[in-house]
Amino acid sequence: MFLENLYWTAYLAYRARQQARVPFLPQEEIIRRQRKRLHEMVAYAYRHVPYYRETMRARGLTPDDFYTVEALERLPIIERSAVQEAPERFRSEIIPQDRLLYTHSSGSMGIPIEVWHDHRAVLENASHGERQRAIYTRFIGQALGYRETVLISIASVAGDTQGLVASRLALPRALRIQRQYLKMADSFEHNVREIQRFRPHVLHSHGSYLNAFFPYLYAHGITFPSLKLVTFSSDNLFPGARRLIEEEFGLPVFGTYQTIEAFQIGFECEAKRGYHLNIDLYPLRIVDEAGRTVPPGETGEVVISNLVNRGTVLLNYRLRDLAVLSTEPCPCGRNLPLLACIEGRNDEFIPLASGGRAHPTTVRTLLIIHPEICQFQVLILPRYTCDVRLIVRPGCDREALERSLRADWQQRFGEALRLRHIHYVREIPRPPGGKPRIILPCPEEDGEEGSP
Numbered sequence: 001m002f003l004e005n006l007y008w009t010a011y012l013a014y015r016a017r018q019q020a021r022v023p024f025l026p027q028e029e030i031i032r033r034q035r036k037r038l039h040e041m042v043a044y045a046y047r048h049v050p051y052y053r054e055t056m057r058a059r060g061l062t063p064d065d066f067y068t069v070e071a072l073e074r075l076p077i078i079e080r081s082a083v084q085e086a087p088e089r090f091r092s093e094i095i096p097q098d099r100l101l102y103t104h105s106s107g108s109m110g111i112p113i114e115v116w117h118d119h120r121a122v123l124e125n126a127s128h129g130e131r132q133r134a135i136y137t138r139f140i141g142q143a144l145g146y147r148e149t150v151l152i153s154i155a156s157v158a159g160d161t162q163g164l165v166a167s168r169l170a171l172p173r174a175l176r177i178q179r180q181y182l183k184m185a186d187s188f189e190h191n192v193r194e195i196q197r198f199r200p201h202v203l204h205s206h207g208s209y210l211n212a213f214f215p216y217l218y219a220h221g222i223t224f225p226s227l228k229l230v231t232f233s234s235d236n237l238f239p240g241a242r243r244l245i246e247e248e249f250g251l252p253v254f255g256t257y258q259t260i261e262a263f264q265i266g267f268e269c270e271a272k273r274g275y276h277l278n279i280d281l282y283p284l285r286i287v288d289e290a291g292r293t294v295p296p297g298e299t300g301e302v303v304i305s306n307l308v309n310r311g312t313v314l315l316n317y318r319l320r321d322l323a324v325l326s327t328e329p330c331p332c333g334r335n336l337p338l339l340a341c342i343e344g345r346n347d348e349f350i351p352l353a354s355g356g357r358a359h360p361t362t363v364r365t366l367l368i369i370h371p372e373i374c375q376f377q378v379l380i381l382p383r384y385t386c387d388v389r390l391i392v393r394p395g396c397d398r399e400a401l402e403r404s405l406r407a408d409w410q411q412r413f414g415e416a417l418r419l420r421h422i423h424y425v426r427e428i429p430r431p432p433g434g435k436p437r438i439i440l441p442c443p444e445e446d447g448e449e450g451s452p
Contacts, residue, residue, distance in 0.1 A: 008123055008168045015127035020134040023276060023334035030335060033280040035067055037307040042066040042315070044092075049313045051089040069283040072305055077291050078317045080113060087114050090312050100311045101164055103260045115260050116311035119164065124308060125263045126165045128281060132256060132267035139229045139252050140201050147226075149180045149195050151205035151213075161263070184209045184430070188216045199226040207237035207255065208436050211375030212391050212427045214245050219394040227251060233258050235435045236342065241374035244393060257339065261314055262306045266339055269332045276336040281308050284339070286325055287318075296325040299361070302342075322360070350439060352416040353384040360439050366408050372396040377428045379442040387421045387442070389428055398424060 022030070043063035045052035055075065056062065065071055083090055100116040137143045150162075162179060180198040182191050184205065191213075195203070203224070205213070210232055217223070230245055233256045245253050257266040257275045262282045266275030277284055285293045286300035294300040302321040306314045326338035349357040367376045367388075375391040392401065402422055409419045430436040 012127050016130040019130040023336045027335045041307045045313045048093050072316045075316045118311040121309040128264045146201040147178045148202040149200040202229045204231045206234040207232040208235045211241040215374050239368050271332045274338040274340040296327045354416045385418045385420045389423045
């Protein structure tokens with residue numbers, strides 16, 4: 001084991017130096033790397049994964065038909081439900097179980113999904129993370145040995161993967177990233193005490209947790225002097241919360257786009273124009289309801305292909321996120337394309353009295369224009385009414401905000417969707433171990449009365 005650890009330590013150190021340069025490579029070289037990974041993964045899936053072997057044979061396809069990502073459109077789009085119902089059909093037949101890391105979602109968006117990651121893929125992903133860590137290092141002031149607090153759900157994929165990587169490295173403690181894991185389910189007061197004791201340089205959590213946590217810190221005059229950087233993933237950090245962290249706490253904020261199905265889809269750079277997409281690792285396209293690719297600038301659903309993981313193989317897999325590809329290059333000089341924004345999920349459309357449906361972005365736009373709002377949740381009630389929960393900055397003029405919000409709401413929706421109550425809360429309720437939904441169907445008897 002010691003020799004294996006030495007090998008992986010040297011391998012990842014070498015790879016990490018390479019990965020920091022990948023986003024700046026000429027686009028032709030990035031596409032060349034993408035095509036090489038694509039052909040290798042399709043060939044592997046054809047030989048060793050039941051779903052792809054059967055599907056490709058039924059369609060008269062072989063690995064030689066897949067040298068560009070456009071060819072992936074010849075495969076069916078894989079729905080989440082297909083993996084939920086028969087995960088073994090997407091799992092490699094030749095990797096022993098003791099060489100796989102089992103992960104599963106919290107199930108907050110429905111039935112949980114299980115994904116197996118081969119150990120080599122987990123370790124490679126650690127080196128791929130250097131693409132964004134190279135940015136963070138400039139703010140932290142050191143590349144190794146810093147301290148990071150990670151606020152996680154009860155079952156944490158981050159903790160499992162980082163634990164596996166740590167167990168494979170032969171680094172002295174002084175050179176390791178020292179991590180503190182805290183639970184989002186614990187009280188803010190408890191987590192503050194633990195963070196103050198640990199004195200981290202980096203704080204990482206779900207965007208939805210930071211939306212509530214930093215307004216709490218601001219209201220109570222709490223700061224962490226050692227902190228140099230805030231990062232988030234899993235769900236959105238709202239613009240109001242980001243402004244609060246950056247302006248009032250003076251901390252740079254960076255997001256990553258990742259899921260348990262694909263660990264390193266994209267990352268924010270210093271320009272904050274969106275997420276740079278690691279297309280050599282996870283080719284991504286945006287599709288309409290019929291599964292057709294839409295051009296940059298148009299909203300659609302995210303479909304990704306994981307060219308890294310050979311445990312559970314997912315090619316042409318629908319994530320259900322609604323997003324838009326940028327039409328402009330990023331001024332930072334990186335040649336990875338940009339995902340301009342992630343707008344929500346395709347199951348968050350709101351029914352209207354007119355018979356149509358409102359896109360979640362329509363509601364989101366009405367709320368994020370107010371810098372006082374750090375997070376919101378819309379409770380959809382019967383008879384085309386709704387309540388809104390808000391987390392706002394301390395000192396917010398709630399009467400003025402409510403007048404403006406109700407006027408904008410009436411102008412946009414009229415009687416098609418009536419705004420009943422606005423509730424000011426400290427936290428948005430989240431399912432156990434899960435993410436709070438922006439749009440939440442809610443029986444009327446569960447609605448809240450008045451504004452606290």
